Amino acid sequence: MAESNGVRRMKLGSQGLEVSAQGLGCMGMSAFYGPPKPEEDMIKLIHHAINSGITFLDTSDIYGPHTNEVLLGKALKEGWREKVELASKFGIRYVDGKGEIRGDPAYVRAACEGSLKRLDIDCIDLYYQHRIDTNTPIEVTMGELKKLVEEGKIKYIGLSEASASTIRRAHAVHPITAVQIEWSLWTRDVEEDIVPTCRELGIGIVAYSPLGRGFLSSGPKMTENFAKEDYRQHLPRFKPENLEHNKHLFERVSEIAAQKGCTPGQLALAWVHHQGDDVCPIPGTTKIENLNQNIGALSVKLTPEEMAELESLASEGSVKGDRYGGLSSTWKNSDTPPLSSWKSE
Known part of the structure; x- marks a missing residue:
């Protein structure tokens, strides 16, 4: 189905997904x-995505919290889940x-049961640890996921924002x-350490925020329309003192995109697609026209010279x-204690 819609299929990782x-x-x-x-609009958007060949949907129990999983549960009724x-x-x-x-076993299990209920399904295809619990050895978290x-409650295991050493220990x-x-x-x-580690181990790479949280498709003007609940206004890169500098990147991307006859967002997404057949970007959107534009990025071909530029x-x-x-945990500080330090309850 998907190929006929112009969205190719890919193997993610080496376990069969x-x-x-x-x-x-x-x-x-x-x-x-x-x-x-x-x-109602979001369910329409999700169905449009699936009919267009975009079948890999990404959510989390913290989105809402919980309401995004409930939304997806509703969208995937009546034959859409398959x-x-x-x-x-x-x-x-x-x-x-x-x-x-949290990554302790009791929490992992309770979280999974909660997600299955909200999504109203029997099994989650890919279940990620969203952030690494630096108080719980990764081996302990992985033991429960295994x-x-x-x-049969989850098919495949993923990690998000994990360091190279955490990835290795988990994969073992x-x-x-x-x-x-x-x-x-x-x-x-991530290009220095994380990407090579994933490739060495045969792990697929899922790129979130491939459009720089919208900056690479809309540029600095997007900040003028932030709603008061939009947490991007608190991120350092969107602060006025940094935005002035960062707008130059958007301006150059826009110029190259114009020469290629695509949008800046399509060019930025195409760059991620060109990183390799093991990379799957997951741009988010709430508008059908933006979704269609994002799909268009799959047919933008970049030459080695354009990639280099x-x-x-x-x-x-x-x-x-x-x-x-400064407070957010990322892969740079996601190492966990050794397994020998764990005292199970």
Whole structure:
């Protein structure tokens, strides 16, 4: 089905999962990028994506919290479930308004049961640890995930924002199918260590925010329309003092896109697609026209010269500001204690 719609299929990782070569990040439909969007419109968008060949859907229990999974559960009724590869995540929860990261076995199991119920399904295709619990050895978290695979509650295991050593340790317990990382023309720090580790181990790479949270498709003007609930306004790169510098990257991407007859967003997405057949970007959107544009990125072909030019534009130092504020956990500080330190309850 998918090939006829112009969206090729790809193998993600080496455990047998096959997905559309571009996915759909569903977070912004329910959370973080302004108020939740109308449910009926989002269900239409999800169905349009699936009919267009975009079958790899990405959610998490923290999106909402919970409401994004409920939305997907509704969208996948009446025969739609069989058409998709569904990914969800666990590991972050809010306690008294503060984020907490958990990876202990009891929490892993409870989170999975909760997601299955909200999604109203029997099995999650790809289940990621959304952020790494640095108090729980990764082997302990993986041990519980492995049990969930054996029980048929999840098919494949993923990690998000995990360091190279965490990925190796996890993969030794049970094969990791995919690692989700932020990767785009304005976030390239994963290329040194994370990407080569995934390739060495045969792990698929899922690139989130491949459009730089919308910056690479809309540019600095997008900040003028942020809703008060839009958490991007708190991210360092969108602060006025950094935006002034960062707009030069968008301007050059726009110029190259104009020469190629595509949009800046399509060019930025095409750059991610050209990183390799093991990379699946999952741009999010809440608009059908943007989804169609994103699909168009699959047919944008870049020459080695164009790739080199984009890479020199987006080299170290071309972007000012961290991708998260200082408090967020990322792969750079996701190492867990040794297994020998664990005392099970």
